[in-house]
Amino acid sequence: MPSHAFPDPQTHDFPEWVLVGEYFYYAKDVVDFGTPLNVETVAEAYRKGIFPWYTKGIPLPWHCPEQRAILEFDELHIPRSLKRAQRKARYSFTIDKDFRAVITNCAAAKRPEQGGTWITSEFIDVYCDLYHAGMAHSVEAWDAGGKLVGGLYGVDAGGVFCGESMFYKKPNASKLALLFLIDHLNARGATWLDAQVMTPHLETLGAKEIGRDEFLSRLSQVQSHAIKLFD
Secondary structure (H helix, E strand, O other): OOOOOOOOOOOOOOOOEEEEOOEEEEOOOEEEEOOOOOHHHHHHHHHOOOEEOOOOOOOOEEEOOOEEEEEEHHHOOOOHHHHHHHHHOOOEEEEOOOHHHHHHHHHHOOOHHHOOOOOOHHHHHHHHHHHHOOOEEEEEEEOOOOOEEEEEEEEEOOOOEEEEEEEEOOOOHHHHHHHHHHHHHHHOOOOEEEEEOOOHHHHHOOOEEEEHHHHHHHHHHHHOOOOOOOO
16 A cells, blocks of 8 residues: 555645545545555544445545544533443453453444444454554453453544444443543543544543544644653
């Protein structure tokens, strides 16, 4: 693969429609269509603030949204009900103990509001390779019997954790896994994470949307400090 598969989104034109082969595709938030998914392209994409999102019937779109959801840790709001669950839950949490199980469970989670999963078998294989390369990471939630009951995964984009997906099999398991992750990232010197797209749950935690230029500026600033999020 070429060393630069994607344009710099800070200078990219972002046309509204793009002709790919014989078809026009809506491209307001898309940097590129159809670039192959592999460790090299995914690593480059996240470093540039871009992420792939499989959409059926369309050459793979690589997104850098005009509005980006982030969660700043000093603005974190934990609802009272979640605080109660945090006190009562008997879950234990780990990092990077079973990445493939987490991403596989995320792929199997029902998401009717999104028209199904974007986590295809190809995504699973490539992100597992990215995990082995030390760039993708998972958080696991285990019940008292040692069963995996929730978790999340994402990508370290050079000091900024980019959350990809969550799943749960028992109440609040994924939500508490996220709080565990935030504590971990905070202890490593991170002050915010990239949530990519706003969801109702993230909004209740205090997530907000910022413009593309501000997000890319923040990402670049963090990358210049070389924060090490994971061992």
